[in-house]
Each structure stands twice: as structure tokens, then as C-alpha cells.
Amino acid sequence: MRVSVVPGVTAGVWPVTPASGCQGVSKAGEVAGRDIIAGDVVREGLVSMDIVRYALLIAHFIGLAAILGPFLDQWRSDVKRVTQTMVWGARAQLLTGLLLVGVAEMNDFEVDHAKIAVKLLVAVAVAGAAEVGAKKTKALTSDSPADAVRTLWWVVGALTVVNIAVAVAWR
Numbered sequence: 001m002r003v004s005v006v007p008g009v010t011a012g013v014w015p016v017t018p019a020s021g022c023q024g025v026s027k028a029g030e031v032a033g034r035d036i037i038a039g040d041v042v043r044e045g046l047v048s049m050d051i052v053r054y055a056l057l058i059a060h061f062i063g064l065a066a067i068l069g070p071f072l073d074q075w076r077s078d079v080k081r082v083t084q085t086m087v088w089g090a091r092a093q094l095l096t097g098l099l100l101v102g103v104a105e106m107n108d109f110e111v112d113h114a115k116i117a118v119k120l121l122v123a124v125a126v127a128g129a130a131e132v133g134a135k136k137t138k139a140l141t142s143d144s145p146a147d148a149v150r151t152l153w154w155v156v157g158a159l160t161v162v163n164i165a166v167a168v169a170w171r
């Protein structure tokens with residue numbers, strides 16, 4: 001396997017650049033008989049773990065779209081609804097996020113635990129608000145007040161944007 005080490009660049013054990021949004025840096029150690037320092041980029045080619053990580057990351061983005069798509073679609077509607085697509089998107093974010101952390105740990109990639117804890121907390125709140133909101137949406141009748149659903153619709157959308165901000169701005 002071809003291994004090259006580029007010193008002095010903050011990144012992870014797989015081919016990522018600082019701009020690509022990895023959520024930690026590589027640990028110091030030794031790769032293929034060569035010393036690396038914390039923050040080195042280590043290129044190992046496209047191995048199976050890379051494929052798993054990319055697949056999970058794509059699923060993570062699809063989950064995000066499943067929440068924000070229906071949210072934005074209703075921006076100008078008078079009556080807001082929390083849809084099943086939003087619920088499944090929120091569940092997908094929890095599952096794919098945790099699996100991404102697992103894959104990173106398996107690859108000896110140093111995960112920023114504080115950042116992940118914040119994301120997990122926010123994602124649990126998104127999923128909880130989505131579950132309750134969807135149940136209340138189902139119970140909506142033409143003359144029942146829609147304020148509670150509207151609030152939960154807002155909470156789901158706003159906290160999802162908070163998690164995007166945490167993902168991209170906390171480095």
C-alpha cells in the first residue's frame with residue numbers, strides 16, 4: 001500500500017484537507033516505519049474504510065436534506081406540519097453520526113469528543129421534537145390549534161441549522 005506523509009497539515013488519517021471538515025486531527029505515531037507527528041496527513045489510497053466513511057457521510061447529508069427539505073418547503077405555509085420524512089431524517093442523523101464516530105475511532109482518528117457531545121445533544125433534541133411534532137401533526141384537525149406543531153417545526157429546523165454550524169465552524 002502506498003503511504004506518504006505530508007508534515008505540518010492539520011488533518012486525519014485518511015486523505016482529508018483542513019477545509020474538508022474532519023472533526024479531529026491525526027494522532028502522533030508511526031506509519032509504515034515512518035514517524036508522524038500529530039496533525040500530519042497520511043495518505044493510504046482508497047481503502048475499504050474510506051468507502052464506508054464516504055457512504056456514511058453521504059447518508060449523513062441525505063438525512064440532513066430529509067429534515068431541511070420539508071422544513072423549507074413549508075416556509076410560506078400557514079399551517080406547519082412535522083412530516084415523517086423529517087422524523088426519519090432526524091433518526092438517520094443520529095445513526096449515521098454515531099457510525100461516523102465509530103469508523104473514525106476504528107481508524108485511530110482522534111475525535112473531538114466535546115464537539116461530538118454537543119452535536120449528539122442537539123441531534124437528540126431535534127429527533128425528540130420531530131417525534132412529538134409528527135404525533136401532534138397527525139392529531140391536527142381543521143379546528144384544533146396548530147401553534148404547538150408550528151413551534152416544534154421551528155425547533156426542528158433551527159436546531160438542525162445549529163448542528164450544521166457546529167459541524168462546519170467548530171474546528
Ligand code: HEM
Binds near residue numbers: 023060096163168
Ligand atoms: C441534526 C443533526 C446533525 C446535523 C445537521 C449534522 C451535520 C453535519 C455536517 C453538515 C457535517 C459535514 C461537516 C463538514 O464536512 O464540514 C457533519 C459531519 C459529521 N458529523 Fe454530523 N450532523 C448531525 C448529527 C451528528 C451526530 C448525532 C453525530 C455523532 C454523534 C455526528 C457526527 C459527525 C461526524 C463524526 C462528522 C464528520 C464526518 C467526517 O468528516 O468523517 N453528526 N455533520
